[in-house]
Amino acid sequence: MQIYTLYILNKSGGLVYHNDFQPGLLQLTTNESLVMASTIHSIHAISSKITPANAKTNDLYNNNKSGLRIIETENFQIYVYQTITGVKFIGFANDTNLAEMEVWFKKVYLCYSDYVMKNPFQQLDMPIKNDNFDRIVRQTV
Amino acid sequence: MSSSRLLVSGVGYDPAVGPQSTGPQVQQLATSTSSLKRQFSASGGAHSSIFDKNLHRAKHDISLSSLCYLFGEIVSWCDSKSRGVQQLESRLNNLGYSIGIKYLELTSLRENFASGNISSSSKSHATKREVRILEILQFINSSVWKGLFGKMADKLEKSQDLANQYMITDNLPLISKYISVPKEFQHLNCAAFVAGIVEGILDSAYFQANVSAHSFPEPGLPLKTVFVINFDDKVIKRESMRFER
Numbered sequence: 001m002q003i004y005t006l007y008i009l010n011k012s013g014g015l016v017y018h019n020d021f022q023p024g025l026l027q028l029t030t031n032e033s034l035v036m037a038s039t040i041h042s043i044h045a046i047s048s049k050i051t052p053a054n055a056k057t058n059d060l061y062n063n064n065k066s067g068l069r070i071i072e073t074e075n076f077q078i079y080v081y082q083t084i085t086g087v088k089f090i091g092f093a094n095d096t097n098l099a100e101m102e103v104w105f106k107k108v109y110l111c112y113s114d115y116v117m118k119n120p121f122q123q124l125d126m127p128i129k130n131d132n133f134d135r136i137v138r139q140t141v
Numbered sequence: 142m143s144s145s146r147l148l149v150s151g152v153g154y155d156p157a158v159g160p161q162s163t164g165p166q167v168q169q170l171a172t173s174t175s176s177l178k179r180q181f182s183a184s185g186g187a188h189s190s191i192f193d194k195n196l197h198r199a200k201h202d203i204s205l206s207s208l209c210y211l212f213g214e215i216v217s218w219c220d221s222k223s224r225g226v227q228q229l230e231s232r233l234n235n236l237g238y239s240i241g242i243k244y245l246e247l248t249s250l251r252e253n254f255a256s257g258n259i260s261s262s263s264k265s266h267a268t269k270r271e272v273r274i275l276e277i278l279q280f281i282n283s284s285v286w287k288g289l290f291g292k293m294a295d296k297l298e299k300s301q302d303l304a305n306q307y308m309i310t311d312n313l314p315l316i317s318k319y320i321s322v323p324k325e326f327q328h329l330n331c332a333a334f335v336a337g338i339v340e341g342i343l344d345s346a347y348f349q350a351n352v353s354a355h356s357f358p359e360p361g362l363p364l365k366t367v368f369v370i371n372f373d374d375k376v377i378k379r380e381s382m383r384f385e386r
Contacts (some may be wrong), residue, residue: 084377088174118206118319120220130321135363 001096003141004076006108007033011086012126013041017128021141040090044080045069070098079103087112107140158171174299197251202291209319216320216331226329234353241341248288270346274372274380277346281339289338290315305346305372312362331367332366339368349373 004025008017015037028036048067071078076094079101083089084141089105089112115133116122122130219232253269278297286294290311300306317331319378332354340352351371359365 030328078152099226115319118209119321120216120331121323123319131363132319132321 001093001100001104003091003096003104004097005092005095006090006137007090007092008112008128009037009041009088009090012125013038014125016126017133018019019134019137036091040068040071040078040080041088044082044088079105081109083109103118104140108137111136111140196247205315205318208316212331212334213315215334220378226326229326230329230333230353233331233333234340237334237337237339238344239340241343242340242345243340243341244285244289244338245345247279248285251288252284268360273384274307274348274376277343277348278309278370281342282309285339285342286311289335303371305374307370307375309368309370309373310357310365311368312365313336314364314366316362329364330356332368336368339370343370348376350376 002022004022005021006019007015007018007023010016015034020066038063041081052065067082068080070080076092077096079091079093079098081089081091081102089108091101091105093101111133115136116128116130119130119132157161157200176262201270215236216229216233217238219229223232271280282294282297286292292339294309295312296308296310298308299309314335315336320331322331336352336354340350343350343352345363350373353369354367355367357365357367
């Protein structure tokens with residue numbers, strides 16, 4: 001499993017966190033990564049909307065069972081994980097599978113709820129600038 | 142209402158009347174307190190509160206998450222009320238101070254209970270009060286820290302430059318574990334709250350001191366915090382008069 005990058009999107013699709021875990025990655029400009037984030041957010045919303053009615057489960061509508069989960073390219077995959085409150089974690093990775101990534105996303109979610117949500121200086125839906133969180137997320141990779 | 146008026150007139154010398162006989166009033170007071178007692182026990186049975194629990198319980202664990210959320214709210218409340226980092230820090234310090242002056246009492250009670258000193262009333266004179274600087278600091282370093290955070294503080298040092306300065310080091314302060322201070326609050330350390338607790342404890346033990354918290358991040362220990370304790374000169378003077386010949 002090789003994880004390149006983590007994005008965190010707030011519930012309205014804005015990019016609030018961006019961290020690269022591998023050295024020497026080709027970089028998107030800030031604008032491009034914002035576009036990337038909001039595009040994935042929109043596709044997730046649309047794909048969950050066109051899910052056939054009979055395929056829907058009784059779960060809450062904003063869980064990740066009816067939306068986008070993987071985008072594949074030749075050399076890497078983009079995985080999407082949505083929490084119950086609509087926060088999205090997006091992982092760019094290679095040599096892995098959905099189950100493995102779900103485990104990692106849950107770890108990141110745990111760190112997020114500890115180090116971001118319990119920080120009194122963090123404002124909801126605002127960009128995350130947090131050294132503790134940076135450090136702890138890096139440890140999960 | 143009537144009992145409180147009785148209390149007021151029952152004590153002290155009234156210049157308008159002269160010396161009073163306290164005989165009957167004492168009796169009235171006694172009956173009023175006993176009725177008060179009844180009220181307490183009646184309300185206590187309805188729903189149990191913190192006062193119904195045993196003071197000497199060995200485990201008093203609480204959830205770290207709820208503590209951190211509560212403390213986070215305290216910090217942001219103090220932040221909204223204050224202008225600037227210094228004011229925020231002194232607000233946190235004051236809140237801790239009010240805990241510290243009570244906590245000394247509680248922790249020494251528990252400490253002595255654990256070592257069996259209060260278990261029988263005849264032995265209660267064996268309860269100990271620290272009178273030397275180093276002893277009270279060691280008491281804070283071990284007993285107080287264990288009671289508050291479930292572990293001992295990591296280091297207790299004396300300053301080499303100043304005679305009245307001591308330092309307690311905590312490598313990972315429990316209360317600010319999840320707090321990441323943004324750049325515009327450069328020198329803020331939310332453990333100022335803990336510094337306030339230490340200051341309250343020292344003040345109520347008659348070691349007047351100023352305590353402040355400072356961050357000293359080290360590789361591997363990013364949240365390392367040093368509590369700098371500056372004793373009043375008179376405390377140092379008293380110590381040297383009593384114990385140095």
